[in-house]
Amino acid sequence: MTEKELNPNIDRSQKVIFIRGLKKAFDDNVILRGVDMDLYKGENLVVLGRSGTGKSVLIKIISGLLTADAGEVNVLGEDVCCITPKEMDKLRLKIGFSFQNSALYDSMTVKENLEFPLVRHAKDMTQAERDKLIDVVLEAVGLRNAINQMPSELSGGQRKRIGIARTLILRPDIMLYDEPTAGLDPITCIEINNLINEVQRRFNTSSIIITHDLTCARAVGDRLVMLLDGEFKREGTFEEVFATDDERVQAFYNYNFSE
Numbered sequence: 452m453t454e455k456e457l458n459p460n461i462d463r464s465q466k467v468i469f470i471r472g473l474k475k476a477f478d479d480n481v482i483l484r485g486v487d488m489d490l491y492k493g494e495n496l497v498v499l500g501r502s503g504t505g506k507s508v509l510i511k512i513i514s515g516l517l518t519a520d521a522g523e524v525n526v527l528g529e530d531v532c533c534i535t536p537k538e539m540d541k542l543r544l545k546i547g548f549s550f551q552n553s554a555l556y557d558s559m560t561v562k563e564n565l566e567f568p569l570v571r572h573a574k575d576m577t578q579a580e581r582d583k584l585i586d587v588v589l590e591a592v593g594l595r596n597a598i599n600q601m602p603s604e605l606s607g608g609q610r611k612r613i614g615i616a617r618t619l620i621l622r623p624d625i626m627l628y629d630e631p632t633a634g635l636d637p638i639t640c641i642e643i644n645n646l647i648n649e650v651q652r653r654f655n656t657s658s659i660i661i662t663h664d665l666t667c668a669r670a671v672g673d674r675l676v677m678l679l680d681g682e683f684k685r686e687g688t689f690e691e692v693f694a695t696d697d698e699r700v701q702a703f704y705n706y707n708f709s710e
Contacts, residue, residue, distance in 0.1 A: 481681060527542065553610040561589075562598045569584065684697075
């Protein structure tokens, strides 16, 4: 495992996401108990936690797919708890959401999958301009030759790459990755980790990566936070987060790396 090198392009004077006192419960099941979090411009922030601890709930609130019970959630200068649905739709165009299952349309070719958000949200764009953008994102994920293939013809890693390409097509300011390496073999996981870092460098994105894969966390995270009991209890570099005698944190580490 190699810890990610220090990224000089992070602008810590600019917070693209600012969260304070975020709370969320489903009936009597309290998920988030008062989360505070910042994401800086150009940063890859990894959110760690066991399954069911609220990691995915957090990014769904950030993208407006769920509503917070309490707290402040500010994304790119917009208070997502208070803006209108129309304003939220506009904000979502600046947020790229890479789903765990890639969320490709099985009945469409790779090109048609990539064209879909452009046809829907960039109606004034010419076909030549669309084709150029499609070529750029396919080249970025290393799959230009897959342009006319169907999703069923692709491997799991290739589908994940095309899903990331489709997320990039509208040039979002923020990328949200939900378990990007889930279900992939170790070699493909390394390729996806490298791609997340390449997207950050090439497209100057600010990203939140939700994962319980510590190899992924160490490879892509400029900063890590760990969600425990509905709050962030640990924060820092990979080494700083796991430099603790807290049994909950050590158990999480041992699950990933013990023989």
